[in-house]
Amino acid sequence: MAFKAYVQVGKPNGTIIRRETQGQFAEHLGHCIYEGFYVGEDSAIPNVNGMRTDVVEAFKAIDTPILRWPGGCFADEYHWMDGIGPKEKRPKMINTHWGGVVEDNSFGTHEFFELCRQIGCEPYVSGNVGSGTVEEFSKWVEYMTSEGTPMAELRAKNGHEEPWHLKFFGVGNENWGCGGDMTPEYYADLARRYGTYARNYGTNQLYKIACGANGRNWEWTEVLMRKGTNGGRRGAFGALSLHEYVWWRKSHATEVSEDSWFSIQRDGFAYDSLLAGHDRIMTKYDPEKNIGLSFDEWGTWFPVEPGTNPGFLYQQNTMQDAVLAAIGLNIINAHADRVHVACIAQAVNVLQSMALTRGADMVLTPTYYVFKMFKNHQGAELCPTFVGAPEIKKGLESIPSLSVSASQRDGALLITIANASYDEDADVDFDLGGFRGMATAQILQHDAPNGHNDFDTPNEVAVKPYSGIATRMAGGFGGPVTLSGLIPARSVVAITVKPGRR
Numbered sequence: 001m002a003f004k005a006y007v008q009v010g011k012p013n014g015t016i017i018r019r020e021t022q023g024q025f026a027e028h029l030g031h032c033i034y035e036g037f038y039v040g041e042d043s044a045i046p047n048v049n050g051m052r053t054d055v056v057e058a059f060k061a062i063d064t065p066i067l068r069w070p071g072g073c074f075a076d077e078y079h080w081m082d083g084i085g086p087k088e089k090r091p092k093m094i095n096t097h098w099g100g101v102v103e104d105n106s107f108g109t110h111e112f113f114e115l116c117r118q119i120g121c122e123p124y125v126s127g128n129v130g131s132g133t134v135e136e137f138s139k140w141v142e143y144m145t146s147e148g149t150p151m152a153e154l155r156a157k158n159g160h161e162e163p164w165h166l167k168f169f170g171v172g173n174e175n176w177g178c179g180g181d182m183t184p185e186y187y188a189d190l191a192r193r194y195g196t197y198a199r200n201y202g203t204n205q206l207y208k209i210a211c212g213a214n215g216r217n218w219e220w221t222e223v224l225m226r227k228g229t230n231g232g233r234r235g236a237f238g239a240l241s242l243h244e245y246v247w248w249r250k251s252h253a254t255e256v257s258e259d260s261w262f263s264i265q266r267d268g269f270a271y272d273s274l275l276a277g278h279d280r281i282m283t284k285y286d287p288e289k290n291i292g293l294s295f296d297e298w299g300t301w302f303p304v305e306p307g308t309n310p311g312f313l314y315q316q317n318t319m320q321d322a323v324l325a326a327i328g329l330n331i332i333n334a335h336a337d338r339v340h341v342a343c344i345a346q347a348v349n350v351l352q353s354m355a356l357t358r359g360a361d362m363v364l365t366p367t368y369y370v371f372k373m374f375k376n377h378q379g380a381e382l383c384p385t386f387v388g389a390p391e392i393k394k395g396l397e398s399i400p401s402l403s404v405s406a407s408q409r410d411g412a413l414l415i416t417i418a419n420a421s422y423d424e425d426a427d428v429d430f431d432l433g434g435f436r437g438m439a440t441a442q443i444l445q446h447d448a449p450n451g452h453n454d455f456d457t458p459n460e461v462a463v464k465p466y467s468g469i470a471t472r473m474a475g476g477f478g479g480p481v482t483l484s485g486l487i488p489a490r491s492v493v494a495i496t497v498k499p500g501r502r
């Protein structure tokens with residue numbers, strides 16, 4: 001049985017989906033940095049300057065626009081000076097948040113910028129407000145971005161003469177929790193103080209991201225907008241961060257049931273009201289939407305895979321995650337006027353990853369393929385969409401069955417659609433409002449709700465061409481287009497319509 005649905009795509013509305021909304025997050029946590037991105041120059045695993053080639057190539061292939069580092073909770077315990085200079089002399093520390101392991105600081109500032117250079121993405125560095133001094137915070141910016149200063153001399157001595165370009169700079173992380181357990185009033189004052197000393201050197205202009213709310217803590221946003229961001233005027237901060245995970249604590253990532261599926265997709269759809277709620281408060285102070293939201297931690301959080309370190313947050317990744325990722329990215333697109341940055345958590349081997357590694361092996365996850373299917377939304381102009389489809393009901397709850405967004409770039413229209421139904425296909429008619437062109441489609445789908453890639457079966461789930469979308473042209477070839485076709489249960493489909501022949 002398939003349910004009937006209707007999707008209407010409007011003309012581009014002038015809002016650009018910023019590239020940085022498809023960002024990634026890499027923390028010193030478990031095997032995200034060490035073994036995930038960084039194996040060291042002497043490793044037998046193919047690498048360039050210590051960065052593993054397979055992983056770097058994978059992130060290049062999805063046009064990764066931005067990478068957030070060094071945390072997370074780790075950021076407010078990180079003392080950047082421990083991570084520069086000769087590696088054998090770098091002090092060690094205990095990573096108290098994540099497994100109590102010894103951090104040898106062999107991956108530090110220089111290595112991070114090298115990783116971003118190889119991937120071709122913008123660096124997003126989070127400064128330490130929770131346990132660091134203003135001086136340390138200020139000198140890090142000087143070290144990274146200045147010329148002709150004492151910190152620039154130190155950087156040159158450590159092998160990098162030229163300043164790096166750094167735009168995105170976080171003023172603490174989760175300072176309402178692991179980053180110092182502060183009240184919003186106290187943090188707002190601290191953010192202004194620390195932010196003051198994060199200087200713009202030469203032509204480098206920082207876009208400072210203050211710590212924003214934990215999920216639906218509206219009060220935090222209210223206080224930060226009132227006290228922390230210069231009354232909502234552009235100046236002190238470019239954005240407030242926002243973190244919200246989709247939790248499922250009853251079973252592991254691969255133990256997918258109708259219950260887990262419903263709960264996860266329901267919480268994914270709830271990202272819409274989360275972003276709308278913070279946007280509403282921000283709009284009171286900043287109606288022109290100069291200050292953005294940086295939704296820089298989102299995604300699923302399951303109990304860790306059996307037999308792995310509970311502090312390493314290692315989880316598998318299935319079609320359940322892929323559909324959630326598509327819902328999340330579609331909703332982020334819909335809020336493109338306020339969401340300037342978004343980073344799924346995290347890039348490799350931690351939470352809802354793009355890639356998992358084991359020794360020299362790497363597998364790409366279903367979530368990775370969603371990012372691949374969505375990458376042409378980056379920098380595109382948002383097209384409003386209207387969806388007419390039945391809701392999925394469970395007990396007294398109901399959620400939408402379809403998640404859709406559309407954008408236009410260089411004359412091509414991209415429609416991304418996820419069917420969140422556990423067992424019903426959607427028979428969809430698309431009205432493209434007079435758009436002309438030829439459609440091609442791709443699909444991410446698996447027979448099993450827990451379809452996933454593992455080291456022995458790395459190609460179980462992958463994006464494939466999809467012939468299930470038919471194009472009709474009113475009045476013959478070249479006329480306005482309508483599309484129709486099946487969006488199977490638990491699948492993600494990307495449709496590209498380009499003017500001219502395929």
Ligand code: AHR
Nearest residue numbers: 071072073074173174345
């Ligand atoms: O992503 C894992 C952790 O979740 C981050 O370190 C922290 O910011 C959040 O609580």
